[in-house]
Structures are given as C-alpha cells and as structure tokens.
Amino acid sequence: MPTGLRSPSDDRSVRHDPGRRGAGPGALQAEVGVVLSEALPGVGDRVLSSRELACAGSVVVSRRDLWGDLVPPERHHRWHALLHRRDNYDVWLLAWDPGHQTDWHDHGGSSGCFVVASGRLVEQYRRARSGRAGSRSVRPGSPVSFGPAHVHNVTHGEGSPALSVHVYSPALTAMTYYRPTSYGFGAVETVAVDSPHGTRDSPQVTGDSGGGRGGGLAGAARLAIDDLLAGARRDLQRRPSPREAVEAVAAGAVLVDLRPSEERAAEGEIPGALAIGRNVLEWRLDPLSDHRIPGLASYDAEIILVCSDGYASSLAAVTLRRMGLARVTDLDGGYHAWRAAGLPTTA
Numbered sequence: 021m022p023t024g025l026r027s028p029s030d031d032r033s034v035r036h037d038p039g040r041r042g043a044g045p046g047a048l049q050a051e052v053g054v055v056l057s058e059a060l061p062g063v064g065d066r067v068l069s070s071r072e073l074a075c076a077g078s079v080v081v082s083r084r085d086l087w088g089d090l091v092p093p094e095r096h097h098r099w100h101a102l103l104h105r106r107d108n109y110d111v112w113l114l115a116w117d118p119g120h121q122t123d124w125h126d127h128g129g130s131s132g133c134f135v136v137a138s139g140r141l142v143e144q145y146r147r148a149r150s151g152r153a154g155s156r157s158v159r160p161g162s163p164v165s166f167g168p169a170h171v172h173n174v175t176h177g178e179g180s181p182a183l184s185v186h187v188y189s190p191a192l193t194a195m196t197y198y199r200p201t202s203y204g205f206g207a208v209e210t211v212a213v214d215s216p217h218g219t220r221d222s223p224q225v226t227g228d229s230g231g232g233r234g235g236g237l238a239g240a241a242r243l244a245i246d247d248l249l250a251g252a253r254r255d256l257q258r259r260p261s262p263r264e265a266v267e268a269v270a271a272g273a274v275l276v277d278l279r280p281s282e283e284r285a286a287e288g289e290i291p292g293a294l295a296i297g298r299n300v301l302e303w304r305l306d307p308l309s310d311h312r313i314p315g316l317a318s319y320d321a322e323i324i325l326v327c328s329d330g331y332a333s334s335l336a337a338v339t340l341r342r343m344g345l346a347r348v349t350d351l352d353g354g355y356h357a358w359r360a361a362g363l364p365t366t367a
C-alpha cells in the first residue's frame with residue numbers, strides 16, 4: 021500500500037455484504053453484472069465513457085428489484101453496499117440520512133456518475149474554470165457524471181433519507197480529500213478506500229491555518245490566539261479597507277455586522293449593513309441550513325464581515341470559507357476603521 025494511504029479497515033461506515041436470499045455473497049453482483057453487460061455491450065475491460073457511466077447508473081437505479089431489499093429500514097451509521105465490481109468499473113448503492121456528507125474529495129483518477137434513486141442530494145463541486153465552489157440539488161432521474169479531475173462534497177438534502185447508485189471507472193481505489201481556501205482547493209490527505217463513503221463519517225477541521233503543521237486545528241493541542249489569527253489572515257489573503265468595501269458594496273457585496281446590539285446602539289452602525297449575531301452567523305449563512313437567510317446564504321455570495329476592529333471577523337470569515345462560502349472576507353480594521361475613514365454611520 022502506498023505511503024500515506026489508510027487501510028480500508030479504518031472506514032467507519034457500515035458496509036453491507038449482499039448475500040441475496042441465501043444464494044451467496046456473489047449472487048447479486050453476478051445479477052447486476054448480467055444487467056450491465058446487456059446495457060453496455062462491447063465494453064469489455066475498457067474504461068467507461070461519461071455516457072456509459074450515466075447509462076450504467078440509470079439502469080441499476082431502474083432495477084430496484086435487484087437491490088431494494090438490501091437497505092435496512094433503520095441505519096445508525098452511513099450505509100453502503102457493493103453491487104458489482106470488476107477492474108474497469110464498480111457500482112455501489114449508498115444510503116443518506118440527515119446530516120450525512122462526504123467532505124470534499126476526488127476519486128483517485130476515476131471518472132464517475134451518481135444517480136439518485138429516492139430523496140434528494142446536494143452536490144457542492146469545484147468549478148472547472150474558476151476553481152470556485154458551485155452547488156446543485158440532485159433529484160431522482162438526473163445522472164451526474166464527472167471526470168477524473170472532479171472534486172465535490174455530496175450532502176444529504178432536506179427531507180426523507182436518500183438512496184443513490186454510484187458508478188466509477190476504473191474501479192474506485194483511493195480518494196484525496198481537500199479543503200477550500202481563498203486561493204483554491206488544497207489537498208489534505210489521500211486515503212485508500214473500499215467505498216464511495218471514503219473513511220470519513222463527518223466533516224473534519226483539516227486546515228493548518230493556525231500555523232501548525234499537518235494536523236490542522238484538530239491536531240493542535242495548543243495554539244495561541246495570535247497564531248490562530250495570523251493563520252486566518254493568511255487564508256483570507258486579501259481583506260478590503262473601508263474604501264475598498266464601499267466599492268465592493270456598490271458592486272453587489274453585502275456588509276454583515278457581527279457586533280453586539282449594545283455596541284451598535286452605542287457607537288452607531290453602517291447604513292445598509294445587515295446585523296447578524298456572531299452566535300448564529302454560520303447557521304444564517306449556510307446554504308444548507310434550515311435557519312439560513314434566503315437570498316443571502318449562497319456559496320457565491322460576496323460577504324464582508326464587520327466587527328469592532330477586524331479581529332473576530334477574520335476568524336468568523338475563515339470558518340465560513342471552510343463551509344464553502346468562498347467569497348466571504350472581513351473588513352480590515354472593522355467598524356472603527358470605517359468611522360475613522362469618514363464614511364457614513366448612523367451615529
């Protein structure tokens with residue numbers, strides 16, 4: 021196994037080994053193989069095209085009689101089952117319950133396709149040209165095909181649990197995880213996998229924006245606030261001055277004031293700024309949150325956070341960046357710098 025790759029035994033999701041009706045664990049895979057060989061004549065051992073990947077996923081989704089009885093009614097962990105595997109492609113059935121997501125990842129050089137069988141998924145993905153994050157809702161009947169460079173984060177959509185069929189070609193063997201930063205997506209780690217769920221049950225804090233090496237915040241036993249702030253500023257790279265913020269607002273950016281209401285009442289506010297309490301900020305701006313602000317909570321929204329002096333706002337901006345809001349930043353110097361620049365306030 022290549023250095024740095026994790027054993028598939030580290031996968032904490034629950035893998036179902038399909039032994040159909042006592043016929044042995046290979047019976048279902050053989051049945052699915054027959055269905056796919058009929059749907060994809062002449063494929064042989066070659067890699068599947070985008071169209072063939074979509075065809076394979078759609079055909080398997082349409083054959084619920086093959087896999088419908090595999091899914092346990094109650095799942096306490098992420099659940100998946102291998103439906104068919106050969107060297108040039110593999111097919112998986114995945115169950116998604118509220119809160120499930122994969123985190124940002126690629127597919128180790130494989131192309132792929134997923135088709136929702138029931139429920140709804142949300143795919144955040146790295147845009148090919150800009151490198152920024154996009155998002156789309158995926159409902160049953162619409163295959164999502166992607167190439168070997170595709171990076172995405174798939175999340176259970178709102179509502180009832182979802183089921184989806186995933187096809188990879190060549191067969192999935194490794195995934196690299198990423199974290200979005202202001203300058204693109206940075207690779208965090210590569211893991212060997214034996215399922216599209218990878219090895220992660222939930223999002224992890226993976227950055228090293230605090231200046232620590234390798235382990236990121238989760239691995240930093242001690243981290244002074246100055247170092248944490250310096251790391252946040254490095255991730256944000258460019259923070260607008262008050263004058264630059266005025267220009268950004270004129271171009272469509274939104275100022276979000278994080279200061280407590282008492283402070284805003286005492287010192288005044290920036291006309292047009294939207295006040296959102298720091299304690300609810302992530303929930304208000306997460307496009308996937310039930311508590312989001314419609315029309316503002318978007319992965320493409322340009323948002324400038326404002327606090328008193330531009331310290332706490334930097335930490336908050338980095339948190340939102342990690343959630344995929346790639347255009348969030350904060351006002352250099354905060355409200356006090358705005359006021360000192362002679363810009364309008366309500367005071």
Ligand SMILES: [Fe+2]
Pocket residue numbers: 122125126127172174216
């Ligand atoms: Fe994926």
